[in-house]
Amino acid sequence: MTDRRDLSLDPSTVNAWAGLLAIGLVAAVLIPHVVIHRENPLMELYRNRGAGGIAAVVLAGIVVHELLHAVSWWAAGRLRWSEIKFGILWAQLMPFAHPRRPIPAWSYAVGAAVPGVVLGIVPAIAGVITGSGTLSSFGAMGLAAAGGDMMVIYTLRRLSSHALVQDHPSRVGCEVVDTIS
Numbered sequence: 647m648t649d650r651r652d653l654s655l656d657p658s659t660v661n662a663w664a665g666l667l668a669i670g671l672v673a674a675v676l677i678p679h680v681v682i683h684r685e686n687p688l689m690e691l692y693r694n695r696g697a698g699g700i701a702a703v704v705l706a707g708i709v710v711h712e713l714l715h716a717v718s719w720w721a722a723g724r725l726r727w728s729e730i731k732f733g734i735l736w737a738q739l740m741p742f743a744h745p746r747r748p749i750p751a752w753s754y755a756v757g758a759a760v761p762g763v764v765l766g767i768v769p770a771i772a773g774v775i776t777g778s779g780t781l782s783s784f785g786a787m788g789l790a791a792a793g794g795d796m797m798v799i800y801t802l803r804r805l806s807s808h809a810l811v812q813d814h815p816s817r818v819g820c821e822v823v824d825t826i827s
Contacts, residue, residue: 650822651822653811653821654817654818654820655797660740661740663797664793667797671786671789671792671793672786672790675774675786678774679777683779687773687779687780688779689779690780691783691784703787704787711741711761714760714765715742715743719743719753719757722757723753724753729746729747731743745812746813747812748810748812750808751807751808751809752807754813755802758795761791762796765788766786766788770789771785797818798818798820801819805822810824
């Protein structure tokens with residue numbers, strides 16, 4: 647017998663809160679860049695890439711973000727590639743990667759965190775240090791895109807790292823799956 651505890655979040659609510667969180671995350675990258683280098687990194691990105699280039703980078707970033715979730719869950723959750731589903735929640739315009747079977751909470755958290763680290767934190771720090779407005783902007787966008795993932799990770803904070811969680815098929819987050827003997 648299985649008892650499930652829902653830790654998922656409504657996609658519309660996640661979009662709203664993640665949008666507010668994104669403002670703070672973007673500011674946390676752009677303000678230090680402007681203060682240190684006296685240039686708005688978004689303007690540098692626009693000069694270097696143009697609107698079409700920025701749109702292409704954003705779309706590529708979305709695809710890579712979901713692939714990073716999948717690869718992280720594949721590795722940390724010891725999933726077969728066929729146990730990962732890709733799709734889009736069209737009503738909220740939210741792409742997703744979805745592990746199809748329960749995995750330990752720690753591996754679920756790793757999979758949720760990796761895109762924000764790889765596409766957000768790393769390029770943001772590199773951009774602020776080197777003065778690359780393109781990297782700072784890309785990092786700021788990567789962090790903004792990880793806002794929902796941060797909310798999901800926050801919902802896991804009280805779980806044992808070895809608790810089994812199942813990604814929710816239609817909402818953001820997961821359900822805790824406790825096996826009862």
